[in-house]
Amino acid sequence: xxxxxxxxxxxxxxxxxxxxxxxxxxxxxxxxxxxxxxxxxxxxxxxxxxxxxxxxxxxxxxxxxxxxxxxxxxxxxxxxxxxxxxxxxxxxxxxxxxxxxxxxxxxxxxxxxxxxxxxxxxxxxxxxxxxxxxxxxxxxxxxxxxxxxxxxxxxxxxxxxxxxxxxxxxxxxxxxxxxxxxxxxxxxxxxxxxxxxxxxxxxxxxxxxxxxxxxxxxxxxxxxxxxxxxxxxxxxxxxxxxxxxxxxxxxxxxxxxxxxxxxxxxxxxxxxxxxxxxxxxxxxxxxxxxxxxxxxxxxxxxxxxxxxxxxxxxxxxxxxxxxxxxxxxxxxxxxxxxxxxxxxxxxxxxxxxxxxxxxxxxxxxxxxxxxxxxxxxxxxxxxxxxxxxxxxxxxxxxxxxxxxxxxxxxxxxxxxxxxxxxxxxxxxxxxxxxxxxxxxxxxxxxxxxxxxxxxxxxxxxxxxxxxxxxxxxxxxxxxxxxxxxxxxxxxxxxxxxxxxxxxxxxxxxxxxxxxxxxxxxxxxxxxxxxxxxxxxxxxxxxxxxxxxxxxxxxxxxxxxxxxxxxxxxxxxxxxxxxxxxxxxxxxxx
Amino acid sequence: xxxxxxxxxxxxxxxxxxxxxxxxxxxxxxxxxxxxxxxxxxxxxxxxxxxxxxxxxxxxxxxxxxxxxxxxxxxxxxxxxxxxxxxxxxxxxxxxxxxxxxxxxxxxxxxxxxxxxxxxxxxxxxxxxxxxxxxxxxxxxxxxxxxxxxxxxxxxxxxxxxxxxxxxxxxxxxxxxxxxxxxxxxxxxxxxxxxxxxxxxxxxxxxxxxxxxxxxxxxxxxxxxxxxxxxxxxxxxxxxxxxxxxxxxxxxxxxxxxxxxxxxxxxxxxxxxxxxxxxxxxxxxxxxxxxxxxxxxxxxxxxxxxxxxxxxxxxxxxxxxxxxxxxxxxxxxxxxxxxxxxxxxxxxxxxxxxxxxxxxxxxxxxxxxxxxxxxxx
Numbered sequence: 008x009x010x011x012x013x014x015x016x017x018x019x020x021x022x023x024x025x026x027x028x029x030x031x032x033x034x035x036x037x038x039x040x041x042x043x044x045x046x047x048x049x050x051x052x053x054x055x056x057x058x059x060x061x062x063x064x065x066x067x068x069x070x071x072x073x074x075x076x077x078x079x080x081x082x083x084x085x086x087x088x089x090x091x092x093x094x095x096x097x098x099x100x101x102x103x104x105x106x107x108x109x110x111x112x113x114x115x116x117x118x119x120x121x122x123x124x125x126x127x128x129x130x131x132x133x134x135x136x137x138x139x140x141x142x143x144x145x146x147x148x149x150x151x152x153x154x155x156x157x158x159x160x161x162x163x164x165x166x167x168x169x170x171x172x173x174x175x176x177x178x179x180x181x182x183x184x185x186x187x188x189x190x191x192x193x194x195x196x197x198x199x200x201x202x203x204x205x206x207x208x209x210x211x212x213x214x215x216x217x218x219x220x221x222x223x224x225x226x227x228x229x230x231x232x233x234x235x236x237x238x239x240x241x242x243x244x245x246x247x248x249x250x251x252x253x254x255x256x257x258x259x260x261x262x263x264x265x266x267x268x269x270x271x272x273x274x275x276x277x278x279x280x281x282x283x284x285x286x287x288x289x290x291x292x293x294x295x296x297x298x299x300x301x302x303x304x305x306x307x308x309x310x311x312x313x314x315x316x317x318x319x320x321x322x323x324x325x326x327x328x329x330x331x332x333x334x335x336x337x338x339x340x341x342x343x344x345x346x347x348x349x350x351x352x353x354x355x356x357x358x359x360x361x362x363x364x365x366x367x368x369x370x371x372x373x374x375x376x377x378x379x380x381x382x383x384x385x386x387x388x389x390x391x392x393x394x395x396x397x398x399x400x401x402x403x404x405x406x407x408x409x410x411x412x413x414x415x416x417x418x419x420x421x422x423x424x425x426x427x428x429x430x431x432x433x434x435x436x437x438x439x440x441x442x443x444x445x446x447x448x449x450x451x452x453x454x455x456x457x458x459x460x461x462x463x464x465x466x467x468x469x470x471x472x473x474x475x476x477x478x479x480x481x482x483x484x485x486x487x488x489x490x491x492x493x494x495x496x497x498x499x500x501x502x503x504x505x506x507x508x509x510x511x512x513x514x515x516x517x518x519x520x521x522x523x524x525x526x527x528x529x530x531x532x533x534x535x536x537x538x539x540x541x542x543x544x545x546x547x548x549x550x551x552x553x554x555x556x557x558x559x560x561x562x563x564x565x566x567x568x569x570x571x572x573x574x575x576x577x578x579x580x581x582x583x584x585x586x587x588x589x590x591x592x593x594x595x596x
Numbered sequence: 597x598x599x600x601x602x603x604x605x606x607x608x609x610x611x612x613x614x615x616x617x618x619x620x621x622x623x624x625x626x627x628x629x630x631x632x633x634x635x636x637x638x639x640x641x642x643x644x645x646x647x648x649x650x651x652x653x654x655x656x657x658x659x660x661x662x663x664x665x666x667x668x669x670x671x672x673x674x675x676x677x678x679x680x681x682x683x684x685x686x687x688x689x690x691x692x693x694x695x696x697x698x699x700x701x702x703x704x705x706x707x708x709x710x711x712x713x714x715x716x717x718x719x720x721x722x723x724x725x726x727x728x729x730x731x732x733x734x735x736x737x738x739x740x741x742x743x744x745x746x747x748x749x750x751x752x753x754x755x756x757x758x759x760x761x762x763x764x765x766x767x768x769x770x771x772x773x774x775x776x777x778x779x780x781x782x783x784x785x786x787x788x789x790x791x792x793x794x795x796x797x798x799x800x801x802x803x804x805x806x807x808x809x810x811x812x813x814x815x816x817x818x819x820x821x822x823x824x825x826x827x828x829x830x831x832x833x834x835x836x837x838x839x840x841x842x843x844x845x846x847x848x849x850x851x852x853x854x855x856x857x858x859x860x861x862x863x864x865x866x867x868x869x870x871x872x873x874x875x876x877x878x879x880x881x882x883x884x885x886x887x888x889x890x891x892x893x894x895x896x897x898x899x900x901x902x903x904x905x906x907x908x909x910x911x912x913x914x915x916x917x918x919x920x921x922x923x924x925x926x927x928x929x930x931x932x933x934x935x936x937x938x939x940x941x942x943x944x945x946x947x948x949x950x951x952x953x954x955x956x957x958x959x960x961x962x963x964x965x966x967x968x969x970x971x972x973x
Contacts, residue, residue: 086815088818088820088821089814089815089816089818089819089820090814090815090821090847090860090862091814091815093859094857094858094859094860095856095857095858095859146820172820172822200822228826282826305823306823306826306827308827358819358823359817359819360827361827362817362819362824392817392819417817417818419817421813421816450818474818476816476818501815502813582857
């Protein structure tokens with residue numbers, strides 16, 4: 008045996024060096040260098056991120072990484088957020104918890120997104136991990152306050168409990184009281200998703216009182232304005248605060264109490280919540296506005312003038328503000344004000360106040376976004392709902408903001424053309440992908456032909472996620488994207504005339520991506536079967552709630568199709584309306 | 597870049613940069629029609645090539661299912677049939693664009709997945725407008741050769757399952773279209789996310805004479821339910837609801853004793869108890885007929901098939917709901933509008949379990965049950 012060791016470090020040294028490498032991408036690269044590096048790395052990897060819980064099995068993860076302390080899992084496809092994925096589809100976390108309970112006794116952090124979490128899972132977490140610290144349930148469902156009570160009661164050193172946007176079954180409001188008196192470790196608590204009966208306020212107050220490290224607190228809507236002051240006074244160290252209700256009859260003592268409480272929070276940088284706002288109470292915020300970097304007013308149904316006042320009455324607010332999420336009540340004028348004041352703005356999200364109305368209810372157009380693009384050169388991330396757009400505006404935005412990394416535009420009416428020229432918006436979106444060279448995420452809307460996909464395929468080399476709806480003319484559109492976008496990881500398509508050809512022609516591309524969703528398109532059942540047969544590393548799943556796809560001719564298009572790469576093979580928890588195209592799985596008839 | 601699948605040639609990758617309007621096959625790219633789906637060759641498409649540029653651009657094959665069609669689809673449908681457009685009705689595959697008659701696009705089914713003839717029954721009211729138009733119907737192939745893109749027409753399997761609605765679209769036309777024009781013709785109710793047939797909703801909607809509300813597409817605009825719910829509640833508080841169409845979906849959970857998981861229904865997609873009942877029946881019949889496995893099992897045998905079939909048809913189940921005050925009531929007592937205001941959750945339970953509910957309601961519902969809400973109907 009030849010020992011060629013130009014240099015060799017003891018394993019411990021390598022391990023130490025690797026401990027400085029946090030990013031998954033880098034760690035993956037490290038593990039490819041050689042066998043011994045692979046071995047060393049896998050024993051010291053502490054954090055695992057699994058973007059699709061069905062891409063790999065718990066056993067495989069445990070086998071490769073035996074010493075994990077933190078895990079993040081994502082379940083349902085993104086379009087589940089918009090009710091396109093039927094209930095019961097999957098994304099259950101229980102099996103993962105069960106296997107990790109045995110393998111990772113020191114697991115401290117679990118972050119889940121779009122997964123089904125039952126009370127049983129929560130109880131198992133509470134029971135199994137003695138060092139449990141962080142539980143984030145982002146847009147999850149399936150659990151009740153009973154499960155939360157188990158977590159509260161058992162997790163002695165819980166630092167983070169974040170339930171943002173999850174659906175929780177309200178059974179009792181007293182789960183918060185389950186936190187033992189000895190629990191003083193909370194750093195972050197987000198219960199903004201809970202309904203009215205789910206929180207005992209006195210328990211909350213006591214909890215806040217005894218947790219001196221609490222930095223982030225998001226209350227739920229049931230907490231009334233008058234109670235905010237009590238909480239803030241108990242936690243002046245808060246950095247991130249979400250109010251509950253921000254409405255009450257204007258009473259001078261309540262107001263001054265509130266204003267005083269806010270001003271005592273010297274570290275407060277981020278505000279959210281603001282359900283049901285009474286504008287008269289907004290000035291209570293003025294003392295902290297100069298420090299704010301993040302303001303989420305996306306639930307605040309207040310009118311543009313009040314918003315403008317808020318932004319402009321605080322002279323230094325403008326300079327520190329990085330992120331605003333507002334309803335489109337802000338209108339073009341509000342955005343113009345914002346553009347002139349907040350030069351450091353990096354992220355803007357404008358949500359529609361009346362998404363289902365036929366006529367526009369507010370004066371928010373493409374002009375608002377153009378104004379912001381002009382005034383805020385640091386803009387990186389945009390989510391914008393509006394009712395009209397023009398190619399000219401998009402070109403202007405693209406030229407003003409070449410640093411955009413995320414651009415999601417939703418023109419509310421599908422297939423709306425350029426309102427000035429009545430042409431498709433191909434050129435406008437083309438300009439976006441051409442000028443914004445670091446664009447990673449793009450959502451399209453409006454009238455679009457195959458041309459826009461040609462642009463995307465040509466220029467969108469860094470594009471990782473693309474959302475398409477009601478666009479395109481033919482398979483060529485899909486083909487442009489699949490063949491051109493080298494960095495594409497997630498593609499979700501609905502209501503587009505894309506069929507078999509582009510999909511089959513680019514089948515291997517699908518193995519380089521996390522997932523592809525296509526619903527209400529033109530992919531035939533036959534093509535799905537073919538893909539399933541020929542591509543063993545892909546799970547091809549057909550979703551149809553009305554009848555089995557094989558009860559119709561093979562040439563019929565499937566209702567919904569979800570394709571994802573997996574090393575775990577077909578899954579076994581599919582409900583009756585999901586069919587796997589894997590040859591190994593017999594199709595139920 | 598990546599080896600394409602099955603017989604599609606590799607030149608595809610390199611040469612597909614031409615404008616979409618040109619026929620791919622004209623560029624010698626290998627996206628030729630292949631037989632892997634058992635189709636015959638459609639070579640005649642090539643010549644059509646770029647025939648009417650504008651038409652091609654304007655053409656759009658829309659393949660959405662009911663509810664997933666964009667609202668103006670119906671508009672255009674009707675316009676076409678009313679002969680307002682100059683564009684010729686175009687045929688499914690845009691063959692001039694990609695040179696292939698793929699059967700998938702040929703046989704696109706919109707609306708029902710059932711056969712075309714079944715669909716005809718459901719759309720009796722719109723029959724005159726849409727489906728009898730020869731140019732729309734594939735299985736009357738060959739009769740219409742107006743359009744240069746009608747190639748492959750005669751080659752389609754002439755089965756009754758074919759049912760495609762095409763629409764031509766040009767921006768100019770769209771701009772002039774009013775939303776309320778087609779209201780009388782084909783109006784779509786917001787689609788139920790789970791299995792309610794288009795047939796049902798179309799008929800009922802036309803019968804109620806509802807105003808020309810904008811048809812809601814499922815999941816569009818893409819806003820999370822949490823936000824929509826919040827906005828809905830806010831607007832109620834601000835007393836802004838004044839005859840405007842309801843703020844989006846109204847999802848409530850539906851559970852059933854013995855079912856492995858909950859479902860959600862959007863109450864706004866129904867306008868009568870009958871509709872809700874049918875939808876629930878459809879949704880949950882699979883549980884009782886033993887087709888559903890719980891988490892992890894392939895499960896045909898979770899419940900005894902015959903036993904539960906009997907149960908299902910024997911009115912053994914009733915539907916109850918939890919109202920704002922937290923009380924469980926039998927569904928069907930109050931007017932529909934009031935019901936959707938107060939209903940927080942639905943539960944399908946055995947009649948025997950429902951005895952504890954308000955006696956008067958129970959009595960009333962016993963009488964009405966078979967008619968309106970019992971599972972035996």
